[in-house]
Amino acid sequence: MTTTTPTSAPLAPASAGRVAQPRRRGISLTMLRIEGVRQLRNPYTLAFTLAMPVLMYVIFGASASYGTMSAGHGNVSFYVMVSMAAYGTAVAMSSLTSLAATESKQGWGRQLAMTPLSTVGYAMTKLITAVTFASLALIVVFVAGMITGAQADDLWRWFAAAGIILGLGLMFGLFGLGVGLFFNADSAAALASISMTFFAFFGNVFMPLDGIMLDVARFTPLYGFAALSRWPLTDGTLTTGQTDPLWMVLLNVAVWVTVFIVLVVAGVRRSRTRQ
Incomplete structure (x- = not known):
């Protein structure tokens, strides 16, 4: 009597039962356009x-x-x-990064997890x-300044002011991120x-301050940023005739960058507590 050896069932592929993960990618041009x-x-x-900013200028x-003086x-x-351009840059960086933080808290990150866009790509966008x-x-x-008679002695001063504004303006992205994480999405x-x-x-941006108001202004977050933005024009000399030493305005920027980083960290902890 012959015995039949049962044939074993074919092995399932190693990938069976696994959910295919989308291949992560960086910046999405479509999302950037949107x-x-x-x-x-x-x-x-x-x-x-x-x-x-244009109206104020x-x-x-x-x-x-x-x-023309x-x-x-x-x-x-x-x-x-330069002062109004610095203000507009600070507003743009702070308001748009705060929107990114609130979207993340509202669960947008979980939606993105189902798309090929990575978290880094979303942040970069x-x-x-x-x-x-x-x-x-x-x-x-x-x-608007070029059209209406804003003048500097040398062309490089235009580019230097613009570079300082855009470079240092990134610090207000930290501020917006911290505000977006710390406060509710509606506000x-x-x-x-x-x-x-x-x-x-109150930071000597919209109007020249003097006396005790100027002393207080030196401790505000926009003071150092605006002063450095105007440095190619003024070399630190104020409209009141006083002169700010370079170390002082750099210290102002450094202190407020640290404060904004602390705000972001506190906002991250607060958002995790809510979850």
Whole structure:
């Protein structure tokens, strides 16, 4: 009697039962385009980032009778132009990064996990959008300045001021990120923009301060940023005749960068506690 040896069932492939993970990739050009269009349709972004800096420059720099007066290595119009470009950059960086943080808290990160876009790619897309709008704010104000008579003794001073504004403006991306993580989604972006406007009024950005107001302004987050942005024009000399030493404005920037980092860390811990 012959016995039949049962044949074993074919082995299932090693990959059976596993959910195929999407291949992660970096920046998505489609998402970058969507983000850009989305912000162009956002009235708050247009008002605080683009319209307000230009309007403030036109009122206090271009149309003012003292705009053609000498100021450092240029004129007052150039001084006001740089100040308003610095303000617009700070608002753009803070408001747009705060939106990124609130989207993450609302569960957008879990949605992205089902797409090929990596977390780093998402963060880079948001950062590029913020830097793009900061650059746009700067360009719009600088073009308005060139049209209306803002002058500097040398061409390099224009590029130096623009480079300082965009480079140091990244610090306010930390501020916006911290605000977005720490506060609820409904108020984070508005709070970031309003805070920048408040800091600008009391940080010697919108109008020249003197006396005790100037002493207080030196401790505000926009003071060092604006002072360094105007450095190619003024070499640290204020409209009141006083001179800020370079170490002091650098210290102001360093201290506030540290404060913003602490705010981000606190915001991350707070958002994890809520979860």
